[in-house]
Structures are given as structure tokens and as C-alpha cells.
Amino acid sequence: MEKQTPGGRPYKVIGTRPIRHDGEDKVTGRAQSGADISFRDQLYGKVLRSPHPHARIVSIDASKALAMPGVEAVITGAELPQPHDRMFLSGEGGVENFRYVNDRVLASGKALFEGHPIAAVAAKDIWTAEEAVKAIEVTYEVLPAVTDVLKAMQPDAPLLHEEITTETLGEKKKESTNVCRHTQHKRGDVDQGFSAADVVIEREFTTSTVHQGYIEPHNATALYRSDGQITIWTSTQAPFWVRRDVAELLELPLSTIKVVPLEIGGGFGGKIAVYLEPLAVLLSKKTGKPVKLVMNRQEVFLATGPASSTATRIKIGVKKDGTITAAAAHLVYEAGAFPSNWAVMGSMCVLAPYKMETLLIDAFDVLTNTPKVMAYRAPSSPQAIFGVESVLDEIALELGMDPLELRMKNAVEEGDRRADGPKFPRIGLKETIQAAMDSEHYKSPAPSGPNQSRAVAVGFWFNAGLQSSATVGINMDGTASVVTGSVDIGGSRASMAMMAAEALGLKAEEVRPSVADTDAIGHTDVTGGSRTTFATGMAVYEACQDVLGQLKKRVATLWELPEEEIEFDGSAFQHADNGKDPMTVKELGAKLTATGGPVMGHSSVAPTGVGASFGVHIADVEVDPETGKVTVLRYTVVQDVGQAIHPSYVEGQMQGGAVQGIGWALNEEYVRNDEGKMMNPSFLDYRVPTMLDVPSIETILVEVPNPGHPYGVRGVGETPIVPPLGTLHNAIARAVGVRMRSLPMSPPKLSAALQAKGLEAIAAPTP
Amino acid sequence: MSTKRVVTATINGTDSTLIVDDRMSLLDALRDAAGLTGTKEGCLTGDCGACSVIMNGRLVDSCLVMAPEAEGAIIETVEGLAQGNDLHPLQKRFLEHAALQCGVCTPGFLVAAKDLLDRNPEPTDDEVRYWLAGNLCRCTGYDKILRAVHDAAADLRSSSR
Numbered sequence: 001m002e003k004q005t006p007g008g009r010p011y012k013v014i015g016t017r018p019i020r021h022d023g024e025d026k027v028t029g030r031a032q033s034g035a036d037i038s039f040r041d042q043l044y045g046k047v048l049r050s051p052h053p054h055a056r057i058v059s060i061d062a063s064k065a066l067a068m069p070g071v072e073a074v075i076t077g078a079e080l081p082q083p084h085d086r087m088f089l090s091g092e093g094g095v096e097n098f099r100y101v102n103d104r105v106l107a108s109g110k111a112l113f114e115g116h117p118i119a120a121v122a123a124k125d126i127w128t129a130e131e132a133v134k135a136i137e138v139t140y141e142v143l144p145a146v147t148d149v150l151k152a153m154q155p156d157a158p159l160l161h162e163e164i165t166t167e168t169l170g171e172k173k174k175e176s177t178n179v180c181r182h183t184q185h186k187r188g189d190v191d192q193g194f195s196a197a198d199v200v201i202e203r204e205f206t207t208s209t210v211h212q213g214y215i216e217p218h219n220a221t222a223l224y225r226s227d228g229q230i231t232i233w234t235s236t237q238a239p240f241w242v243r244r245d246v247a248e249l250l251e252l253p254l255s256t257i258k259v260v261p262l263e264i265g266g267g268f269g270g271k272i273a274v275y276l277e278p279l280a281v282l283l284s285k286k287t288g289k290p291v292k293l294v295m296n297r298q299e300v301f302l303a304t305g306p307a308s309s310t311a312t313r314i315k316i317g318v319k320k321d322g323t324i325t326a327a328a329a330h331l332v333y334e335a336g337a338f339p340s341n342w343a344v345m346g347s348m349c350v351l352a353p354y355k356m357e358t359l360l361i362d363a364f365d366v367l368t369n370t371p372k373v374m375a376y377r378a379p380s381s382p383q384a385i386f387g388v389e390s391v392l393d394e395i396a397l398e399l400g401m402d403p404l405e406l407r408m409k410n411a412v413e414e415g416d417r418r419a420d421g422p423k424f425p426r427i428g429l430k431e432t433i434q435a436a437m438d439s440e441h442y443k444s445p446a447p448s449g450p451n452q453s454r455a456v457a458v459g460f461w462f463n464a465g466l467q468s469s470a471t472v473g474i475n476m477d478g479t480a481s482v483v484t485g486s487v488d489i490g491g492s493r494a495s496m497a498m499m500a501a502e503a504l505g506l507k508a509e510e511v512r513p514s515v516a517d518t519d520a521i522g523h524t525d526v527t528g529g530s531r532t533t534f535a536t537g538m539a540v541y542e543a544c545q546d547v548l549g550q551l552k553k554r555v556a557t558l559w560e561l562p563e564e565e566i567e568f569d570g571s572a573f574q575h576a577d578n579g580k581d582p583m584t585v586k587e588l589g590a591k592l593t594a595t596g597g598p599v600m601g602h603s604s605v606a607p608t609g610v611g612a613s614f615g616v617h618i619a620d621v622e623v624d625p626e627t628g629k630v631t632v633l634r635y636t637v638v639q640d641v642g643q644a645i646h647p648s649y650v651e652g653q654m655q656g657g658a659v660q661g662i663g664w665a666l667n668e669e670y671v672r673n674d675e676g677k678m679m680n681p682s683f684l685d686y687r688v689p690t691m692l693d694v695p696s697i698e699t700i701l702v703e704v705p706n707p708g709h710p711y712g713v714r715g716v717g718e719t720p721i722v723p724p725l726g727t728l729h730n731a732i733a734r735a736v737g738v739r740m741r742s743l744p745m746s747p748p749k750l751s752a753a754l755q756a757k758g759l760e761a762i763a764a765p766t767p
Numbered sequence: 768m769s770t771k772r773v774v775t776a777t778i779n780g781t782d783s784t785l786i787v788d789d790r791m792s793l794l795d796a797l798r799d800a801a802g803l804t805g806t807k808e809g810c811l812t813g814d815c816g817a818c819s820v821i822m823n824g825r826l827v828d829s830c831l832v833m834a835p836e837a838e839g840a841i842i843e844t845v846e847g848l849a850q851g852n853d854l855h856p857l858q859k860r861f862l863e864h865a866a867l868q869c870g871v872c873t874p875g876f877l878v879a880a881k882d883l884l885d886r887n888p889e890p891t892d893d894e895v896r897y898w899l900a901g902n903l904c905r906c907t908g909y910d911k912i913l914r915a916v917h918d919a920a921a922d923l924r925s926s927s928r
Contacts, residue, residue: 019862026870027858027877029805029845036804127769127790213905215809215817216871265807265871266905297810490868490906648865648911655908656868683814683903692900696910 005502006710009570013501014711017648018508020494026263033263034219034235035294042221043072043122045276045283045293046129048136049303050111050118053145053369053676054158057111057138060119065132070124073286074136075279077108077118081251088244091272091375091528094345098248100338104372105249105278111140112160112337113371114677115302117275122283122291145369145676149334150311152178152368160337160367178367180339183347185361185419193326193358197317201394202328205387207725207743208669209309209334212376213660213688216265217300221292222280230257230281235264237271237487238526243518245274246281260517261487268660269375270304272526301681305374306670307383308334308342314350314387322401322409324356331363331384336372340365345380348420350388352460353429353614354410359419369676375528377657378461378718382664382725389457389726390741393733403456403730404442404616408433428640428704429458429614435702436616441636451623452633455730459615459722463715464529469522469604470539472500472547476598478589479510482543485524486536488515490717491649495533496540498645499711503544504585505571522604530715533645534610534706539603541710546601551588554595558583609708613715615639617658617723621731628751630666630732636698637723642706642714653717655697661724663689669744776837778803779847787834793827794818796834797844805845805874809903816902819875819882820844826882828901845874848881856922857881860915868906876902880916888924890916 004010025031062074083102090096102108107116119136123129144158151157159176166173168182194200220234230252236242239259247254264271276293283291295304313330329350333343347363396403411429418424436442436456446454473481482500486492493513501508524536548568555573556563559580567574572582592599620633637654644650667687671679680686705712725743733739738753770789775782778801785800792811797803797820806829809817813828820829821843848855857877860866867873876899883890883898890898895916896909904912 017865020865023862023867024854026867026873027845027854027861028849029803029874031870032804033807033871035808036798038799125769125788127788213903214869214871215815215903215905216807216869217809263871264869265809266869268905294808297812297814491865646865649868652865652868652907652911655910656906657908659908660905682812683810684812688903688905690900690903691896691909691913694909696913697908 005570007570011502013498013508014643014645015647017646018494018498020491021497021513022488022493031263033216033265034221034233037221037233037262038292039290042290042292043124043283043287044126044129045120045122045280045291046126046133047117047279048119048133049299050107050114050116052111052140052142053114053147054143055111055140056143057107057109057118058141059139061137062119064137065121065135068128068132068135070128071121071132073122073283075120075282075286077106079282080106080249086248091269091379094375094379095341097339101245102249104338105274113369115299115371117303120279120283122287147368147370147672147676149309149332149366149368152366153332153364160369164339164367179364180335180367181341181344181365183344183363185347185359187419188358190326190328190358190360194317197325198320199395199398200315200317201391202313202315203387203391203741205312205314205390205741207310207383207386209306209370210664210668211301211306211686212268212270214266214268214270217295217297218271218275218304219294220276220280221290222277222284223290224281224284226288228256231260232257232277232281233260233262234277235262235271237264237267237489237528239487239518240485240523241272241526242274242277246278249278250281258517258519261515264487264489267489268377269379269528272528273305273374275304297683298681301686302678303371305336305372307376307379308373310334310383312384312387314391316391316395318395320399322399322406324354324410326358327351327356328360333365333380334370334373335365335367336370337367338372339367340373342373342380346384348418349381349460350384351419353412353458355412355416361419377660377721381459381461382661382722385459385722386725386729390729390739393455393730404433404437407458424612426704426707427612427614428702431704432614432616432638432640432702435700436618436638439618439636439638439700441618441634441698447620447622447633449622451625451735452621453731453734454618454620455727455734456616456618457723457726457730459719461530461613461715461718461722463534463610463613464531465535465607465610466525466529466531467604467606468524468536468539470536470543471521471600471602472540472543473600474547474585474589474592476589476592478586480504480506482511482513482540483516483521484536484540485516485521486532487527489527490653491646492532494649495537495645499537499540500544503541504547506585530613530717534709534713534715535605535607537711537713538607538709539605542603542605543601546603547599550599550601551585554588554591555583557595558591607708609706611642611706611708611714613640613719615719615723617727619727619731621728621735623732623736623750625736625754626751628747628749628754630728630745630750632662632695635695636700637720638700638702639719640702640704640714641716643703643712644701645711645713647701650701650716651699654699654720657717657720658697658724659689659694661721662694662728665725665728665743665745667744667746772835774834774838776839777841779844789835791834792830793832793834793837794829796837797829803844803846807871807874816879817872817875819878819902821878821882826879843878845877848877855881856919857916860919860922864911864915866907866911866915872902872904876904876912884920884923888920890920
């Protein structure tokens with residue numbers, strides 16, 4: 001399984017760094033995202049949002065708005081068909097019930113979070129739409145709100161949904177509650193496991209709500225024609241899911257809806273769910289004109305899906321030699337205003353990197369008066385693994401053991417089981433830890449100035465498979481086109497073209513990749529879950545095999561030889577002993593017409609050979625004891641990437657994920673007041689890292705090919721957001737002797753903790 | 768209430784006459800009136816830099832400039848960086864270094880970096896980081912952008928020699 005094609009040949013295209021095919025348009029400003037398209041007769045939409053985190057909607061009076069010149073339509077929740085129960089995949093493993101999607105898109109009865117859509121307007125220009133929204137009169141009966149997960153679990157907490165009871169281990173309880181699901185995983189007798197341990201450490205942790213922070217706000221434009229045919233132009237990670245969701249919400253057949261995915265300005269899991277699309281469709285239906293809606297940044301923060309805040313308790317027991325004997329995890333995850341299963345995901349990630357004989361995991365999904373949580377890069381894994389990596393760091397210190405050796409000792413490998421059951425196939429955690437140990441960064445002396453230190457942490461993500469479709473066409477000059485249904489969010493068109501080029505013996509530049517709308521390609525699931533290069537790449541590979549099979553027949557015709565005797569060696573078709581010159585795909589292009597016409601290959605796949613991904617991060621930090629500001633002096637990401645198709649974009653995923661994780665660890669949080677309102681819904685006050693805040697992130701690519709993919713691909717993009725939380729936490733703890741156990745470790749929080757420690761030290765000096 | 772007016776400005780070297788609403792920002796005017804959608808909207812509050820343009824030699828967030836203020840101004844946007852099909856060194860180096868993923872922040876970074884290199888042909892790491900700290904990128908983690916800017920600066924220095 002070393003670096004070679006399935007036929008045993010060295011790669012020619014894979015592993016090189018061509019210019020991405022869509023790059024020119026993106027550096028010249030020609031690339032069009034959803035906000036960049038317009039129609040001459042289009043109307044502008046605007047959403048009226050609840051100012052209250054929790055309120056009963058007593059009445060909505062839109063008469064004044066409708067009377068304004070230029071206002072063409074107003075819609076409210078009453079316009080949506082009655083909600084119905086049907087479960088569906090809403091994100092990277094997230095499951096939702098359509099019953100609650102209606103309500104999320106337009107409130108009915110109650111406003112359940114600040115920013116909850118109450119009504120939407122279509123008008124001749126954006127200013128009229130904004131004025132019209134203000135003219136809609138809504139009477140609210142304000143209800144007590146709860147935004148803190150632990151408070152929401154209390155029996156006297158305000159209830160969001162009267163009909164919801166806890167589903168625990170598959171059974172529904174009787175009494176109404178905000179705890180929508182309790183999940184448990186158990187292995188062996190965990191009490192016995194802890195009593196067999198020499199060192200047992202148990203700690204509690206909290207993390208704040210954070211947002212994906214993509215730079216492009218959500219947008220949607222829709223046209224509902226008189227014949228009932230609908231077109232939606234939008235920047236989404238999942239055009240086929242947008243089509244499904246709109247069809248389900250409006251009770252329409254899928255064939256009436258075409259979704260055209262425009263270029264997308266970031267998503268990270270946050271642009272999977274529908275928000276504006278159904279509103280644009282309904283407003284267009286009422287007006288007969290295209291209707292365009294674009295969120296502003298405040299709306300993005302308030303009313304799209306961030307990642308869960310959490311409260312966790314982690315207990316780990318080890319033998320003196322570092323062997324883990326038992327671990328217990330108690331995980332509470334913010335669901336937001338509608339049922340979620342993000343704690344379920346956390347329960348599957350929390351102990352995944354380590355072997356142990358006994359474990360117990362309890363996970364709780366808890367409703368709060370906050371926007372419905374959606375996927376954010378390796379959703380639920382960072383918060384869960386943060387606590388584990390912190391406890392392991394304390395254990396390493398207690399045992400006097402190198403923190404990477406402790407992890408190596410317990411690292412999972414092929415054949416080990418995750419807590420939730422599945423066995424790992426070939427994975428590269430041990431190789432990754434070894435590469436971290438061998439790295440120049442780890443071998444260099446740790447920073448030893450005042451308030452400086454170094455630490456490490458591990459991260460894990462499953463990666464997804466799901467379904468993908470691709471077509472590969474051979475042009476009449478032997479070059480090729482690749483069409484997929486996977487929205488390109490970070491350079492995937494280049495990797496699709498490269499995999500096709502590798503398969504067909506062409507150059508990357510001889511393959512033109514594109515992304516099709518929902519009418520022009522078979523069903524393709526979300527761009528997310530680190531699945532695109534893996535699963536859509538597999539569809540591209542299979543479509544190329546289809547092409548090669550057809551081309552072989554043409555060669556057989558030309559050479560008047562049996563098809564079975566002809567081989568494609570990765571560059572050209574050959575025959576062992578007929579004396580014919582090898583014939584390349586390029587050369588065959590000109591002969592297609594004469595041998596039977598055009599050749600196009602198709603493939604739709606639902607691959608199961610998904611390869612999980614592990615990473616190890618190393619950070620050197622310095623803490624300013626007066627301000628509590630943390631400076632990241634040096635940072636290295638080491639990760640098993642399977643096989644890097646385009647190494648530059650693999651490095652980019654590792655660097656970008658790490659920087660998002662650094663922001664999560666150090667600064668990012670939803671700050672809420674006593675009423676539960678968000679106090680910082682802007683990029684000024686919600687601080688994502690700038691170029692000044694982070695060093696150049698170093699990367700080490702470990703390549704343990706995934707046997708489940710012809711080119712060894714395993715997902716790359718998500719794992720790198722997981723380790724920074726623990727890595728920076730541990731580095732700060734080692735630098736200043738304070739374990740925060742609460743994110744973000746922002747300057748005010750860290751300086752307060754340092755002051756408290758200073759006072760303590762004065763009160764009771766210890767050596 | 769709505770008031771329309773005519774604004775004349777030089778955009779990317781071309782004299783342009785735009786009909787704008789008084790309530791429009793320069794960003795709106797560029798995108799909706801001039802049809803130059805390369806300049807992107809990220810926040811509308813001057814915090815993300817996606818709408819960066821150079822106005823009368825000064826780097827501005829076009830979302831914070833009202834359209835009527837552009838009367839008589841000389842404005843440079845991402846669409847003006849390339850000379851025909853000859854890409855600016857910054858554009859070439861961004862592509863070579865894979866200094867973009869989704870690409871929505873890219874126009875703002877390119878314009879801000881051009882403004883930096885117009886002023887300072889040989890910036891240090893810190894100078895690049897300081898100048899570009901007003902531009903948010905959520906995809907790349909910035910390292911490849913930093914490298915691309917340094918390489919483009921070197922290209923410009925050697926071509927002007």
C-alpha cells in the first residue's frame with residue numbers, strides 16, 4: 001500500500017501541485033457567488049426576526065407593511081404546510097425531524113431564539129423591504145428564556161417544547177423536559193477499571209457557543225414560475241439537500257425544483273441547512289418575480305447554526321506505566337431551539353483515540369433558547385476531546401511521562417473498537433504520534449522563558465462516505481471533462497481533475513472539472529464530513545474506469561484484436577505482442593467518431609471504506625501574566641492524510657482548521673446578557689483570528705493510505721480543528737500553572753484566573 | 768425617501784457614470800450600479816475587509832463609504848489588478864501558493880496587499896501581518912497568503928529594477 005496506483009505504478013499527477021482550475025476567476029473577481037447574481041425584475045427580501053429569545057407570538061399584523069408602496073408580499077409561518085414527522089440527515093451525522101424545520105424557517109406559535117424568523121417581506125428594493133419589516137406589528141408575550149445548558153436541564157427550567165420528553169436508551173420518558181436525548185455507551189465494568197488504576201483524575205470542563213464564521217453571508221434567490229417549476233440560486237454546501245428540504249417543506253415533487261449552486265464563500269458545516277431558500281420560493285410564488293435574500297452579519301450570528309456550548313466531566317484511570325484502565329465521560333451539549341443529536345456525535349468521538357478495557361459514556365442533548373446548532377467542522381469532536389486531552393496532560397505530569405509517549409501507549413490501531421461499536425480499519429494514529437515525536441519542532445528545546453511552555457494534544461474525526469455521482473466525458477481531441485455534484489468549497493475541482501487525469505493518463509490541465517446543478521448530475525450529498533475528495537473522488541475514479549472500458553472496445557476494433565488481450569497501463573492501451581504502438585486516451589480522441597461516437601463514463605457511489613483521521617498538534621505559547629493575552633509562538637499540525645492528492649490544499653486544510661481551533665480556544669464565544677440576548681453579533685466583537693494573531697502554522701503530512709479508496713484518500717479537512725483546544729489549554733497550564741478548563745481562554749478570563757492564583761499563593765504559599 | 772443622483776468616478780482607469788441611490792454604500796454602487804461584483808460583502812461594518820478597494824490612493828472598506836462620496840474619486844478594485852490577460856504578480860502568486868480556498872476574501876486581500884506593496888516594496892513579515900490584519904480569512908490560516916505576498920513583492924522589485 002505504498003504510494004502507487006491500484007495497478008502498482010507510481011503516481012504521475014497525484015501529489016503534484018497544479019494551479020487550481022477555477023483559480024483565475026477567483027483572483028480576478030469574476031467568480032460568482034449567490035450574492036453576485038441579479039435579475040432585472042427581481043425583488044429584495046428581508047426577514048423580520050424575533051428580538052426575544054423566548055416569547056409567545058400573540059398576533060402579527062402586516063397590513064401597514066403591505067400598504068407601503070413597493071411592498072409586494074409578506075409571508076408568515078401560517079403560509080407553510082402543516083409540519084409532519086420525518087427524520088432526515090441534516091449535517092455531518094446530524095439528524096433532524098422535518099416537523100421542526102418548518103418552525104425553524106418561520107416561527108409558528110412561539111419565538112424560540114433571538115433572531116427566529118417571524119415573517120418575510122418582498123419589496124422593490126432593499127430599503128423598502130427593511131422599512132416594511134419594521135412596519136409589521138407583532139405582539140409578543142415574553143417568556144423566561146434559558147440559554148445555559150446546565151440550567152436548561154433543571155426541572156424548573158423554562159420549557160421550549162411541551163411535547164418533548166427525554167428519549168433515553170431508546171425509550172421515551174413521560175414528563176416534558178429540555179433534555180431531548182440521553183445516549184449511553186458502556187464497555188466492561190468501569191468501577192472495576194478505576195479500582196485497577198494507580199492514578200485517577202476527574203475534571204469538569206465548559207466550552208462556549210462558537211460560530212463557523214465563514215466570510216460570505218447566506219444568500220438565496222428563487223423564481224417560482226406559473227407552471228410550478230422552481231429554480232433556486234444559492235451558495236450552499238448541499239444543493240441536493242436544499243432541493244430535498246424545500247420539496248419536503250412545501251410538499252412538492254423533487255422534479256419541480258432545480259437548485260443551481262453558485263460559488264460559496266466558506267461554510268464549515270454552516271451552509272447545509274436551509275434558511276432563506278424556502279422564504280425566497282414562497283415570496284416568489286406570491287409575486288411571480290425572482291426574489292433575492294441576503295443575510296447581514298448580525299443575522300448570520302443570531303439565526304444560523306453555530307456549534308454547541310458544552311459542559312463535560314471526564315474521568316480517566318491509568319496504571320503507573322500509563323496504560324488506561326478506565327474512562328468515564330459525561331457530556332452535555334447545547335442543541336439550540338430544536339432537537340439535535342450533537343451530544344450523540346460527541347459520545348462517539350470522546351474516547352475514540354484510545355484503547356481501554358472499560359468505559360462509560362453518558363451524553364445529553366439539551367434544548368436552549370439559542371439558534372439550532374448545526375455542523376461546524378468535525379462537529380462535536382473538539383468539545384468532547386478537549387477534556388480528555390487535558391486530563392491526559394495532567395496524568396502525564398503526574399506520572400512524569402512524556403505526553404506523546406502516554407498517548408502512543410494507548411493509541412488505537414486497526415481492529416480496535418470505538419466506544420459506539422465499529423472497528424477501526426487501517427488508521428494512522430501511531431504513525432502520526434511517531435511523526436510528531438520525530439518532528440524538528442518537538443525535538444527542539446521547549447521555550448523556557450517566563451510564562452512560556454509547550455504542549456500537545458490529539459484529535460479525531462470519523463470522516464463520511466454518503467453518496468456521490470460523477471460523469472467523465474472524453475472530448476474529441478482526447479482531453480476530458482469531469483462533472484460532479486459536489487460544491488467546491490476549497491479547491492476540490494482541482495483534486496477531481498487530478499484523480500481523473502491520473503486514471504486516464506492525462507495531465508491535470510487536460511481535464512476540465514465543473515460542478516453541476518441538480519438537473520445535470522445524479523444525486524450527490526453534502527460537501528462536508530471530509531467526504532468530497534474521498535467519495536466524489538471515488539465516483540470520478542469509477543466513471544474513469546467506465547470510460548476506459550469503453551475505450552478498450554474502440555482499441556480492440558481498431559486493432560482487430562480481442563478486447564481481453566488489451567491492457568491500459570495508466571498511460572496507454574497496450575497489447576503484449578502484436579507490434580502495435582501503444583495508444584493513449586489523447587490519441588483515441590480523434591478516433592472516437594470513426595469507431596462508434598462519443599464516450600462518456602458515469603458513476604454513482606455510496607462508498608463504505610471510509611478512513612478515519614487522526615492528528616497531533618504541538619504548540620509553544622507565551623502568556624502575558626498582566627493582560628492574560630496568549631501568544632502562540634510556534635504551532636505544528638501533524639496528521640494522517642491518507643494520500644494527499646494536491647498537497648498544497650491538504651496543507652491549507654490543516655492550517656485553516658488549526659487556526660479556527662486556536663480562535664475557539666483563545667477568543668471566540670457568544671457573549672449573552674441576562675435576558676439571553678447575544679451581545680457581540682459582529683466580527684468586531686466576535687473575534688476570529690487575524691493574520692496578526694497566529695504564527696505560520698507548520699504542517700507534517702503523514703500518509704497512511706486508506707485501503708477503502710483506490711488512491712488511498714482519507715478525509716482531511718475536519719480533524720485539524722479538534723486538537724487546538726486541548727493543545728493550547730495544556731500549553732497555558734504548563735506555562736503559568738493554571739488549568740482553565742473553560743473556553744475561551746480569553747485575556748479577561750485568563751488574567752482573572754492568574755490574579756486568583758496569585759492571591760491564593762500569597763494566602764497559602766506552596767513550594 | 769429615495770434620492771437618486773449621478774456619480775462620476777474613475778474606476779480601474781475608466782471614467783464611469785453611475786446612477787446611485789443616496790442610501791447606497793460605495794460597495795453597493797460598485798456591485799449593483801457598476802456591475803463589478805468582484806468586491807465582496809462580508810459584514811457591512813468594516814470588520815472583515817472583503818470589500819477593500821483603493822479610493823484616491825487610500826485603502827478603504829467600501830461598505831463604510833457612501834456612494835455619493837465617490838464623486839470625482841479614483842477607485843481601484845480587484846477587477847483592475849490584471850492588465851488584460853496579464854495577471855498582477857499578487858494574483859499569480861496567490862494561485863501558485865494556493866493562498867485561497869473558498870476565495871471570497873481573496874479580492875479584499877489582493878487589493879489590500881497591492882496597496883501595501885505600492886507603499887512598501889519590501890515589507891517584513893510583521894509589516895505584512897499588520898497591514899493585512901484588517902482582512903479576515905477563515906479558510907487558509909493565513910500562512911500561504913503571507914508567502915504569496917512576499918513572493919509577489921520580490922517579483923515586483925525585480926521587474927521594476
